[in-house]
Amino acid sequence: MTYLITCAKCKIQPTKPNPSDLQSLSFNEILNNSRLELLNLTNIQLNWDYTLPAWQLYSGNRSKTYPKITIVNWTKDCIDIRILSALFGWIKHTDLIPHYDLRMSDKIPQTNQKIFNYWHNQNLLNQLVNQYDIDLLSGDYRKAVHGNKQSVGTLPNVQFNDYGVQKGIWLNNQLNNIKCNQ
Numbered sequence: 059m060t061y062l063i064t065c066a067k068c069k070i071q072p073t074k075p076n077p078s079d080l081q082s083l084s085f086n087e088i089l090n091n092s093r094l095e096l097l098n099l100t101n102i103q104l105n106w107d108y109t110l111p112a113w114q115l116y117s118g119n120r121s122k123t124y125p126k127i128t129i130v131n132w133t134k135d136c137i138d139i140r141i142l143s144a145l146f147g148w149i150k151h152t153d154l155i156p157h158y159d160l161r162m163s164d165k166i167p168q169t170n171q172k173i174f175n176y177w178h179n180q181n182l183l184n185q186l187v188n189q190y191d192i193d194l195l196s197g198d199y200r201k202a203v204h205g206n207k208q209s210v211g212t213l214p215n216v217q218f219n220d221y222g223v224q225k226g227i228w229l230n231n232q233l234n235n236i237k238c239n240q
Contacts, residue, residue: 060138060191061229062211064199068118071157072108078154079106084140085186089147092180096145099166099176102158109154112141122222123194127230136238140186142199144173148186162198177202187211192232194225 080086080093097104109115113132117124131137132151139151144160146153162174169176177183183203191211195203203210218224 060140060187060211061194061232062140062142062187062191063123063194063225063229064196065112065141065143066116066118066121066124067161068120069115069157069159070110070118072110072115075107076109076154077107078109078156080104083146083153083155084150085148088182088185092177092182093146096166096173096176099168100145100160101167102145102160104156104158106156109156111151112143112149112153112155113139113151115155115157116141122220123226123229126223126226127233131230131233134233134236134238137233137236140191142183142195142202144202147177147180147183147202162202172198174198174202178205184210194229196221 081090113124140148141151143149144162144164145158146155149155160173162172164173165171166173166176178201187203187210189211193209193211193213195210197207200207200210214228216228218228
């Protein structure tokens with residue numbers, strides 16, 4: 059089972075060297091050209107010498123979802139959590155990424171196009187999800203996948219009032235139930 063979540067606008071700045079590169083990200087065979095194009099269009103400079111696992115980078119002090127999930131659950135080797143990043147598209151929660159500042163609602167300076175429209179027009183993100191994936195995405199992130207706010211997978215059978223915090227608690231409870239073969 060795959061859980062689909064959004065990135066977080068509140069990020070931690072990596073302080074220790076932990077080199078990686080763009081080609082090491084998950085789903086590179088499908089998303090690499092679009093990632094390179096978006097980096098060029100936004101002129102975002104990345105320091106790939108300083109990276110963190112995505113789940114850790116997105117656990118900043120104002121992040122709502124990520125801190126609600128225990129480190130034990132983040133580090134289970136049998137879970138499949140995909141994060142929809144405004145800059146990188148789909149990544150796995152374990153992918154090493156550098157600090158950046160970009161949201162789905164931001165506009166690309168050269169085209170005045172919103173980031174979610176850029177990703178939707180690439181018509182690639184939808185190829186990496188199926189109807190059984192658990193959709194914990196928010197509106198603009200769903201728009202990036204298929205152009206509207208309708209779910210991109212299966213919605214949990216629960217109502218979330220405080221989307222980030224409650225989604226994090228719900229996901230942590232789900233992950234608590236997953237036992238990995240050692």
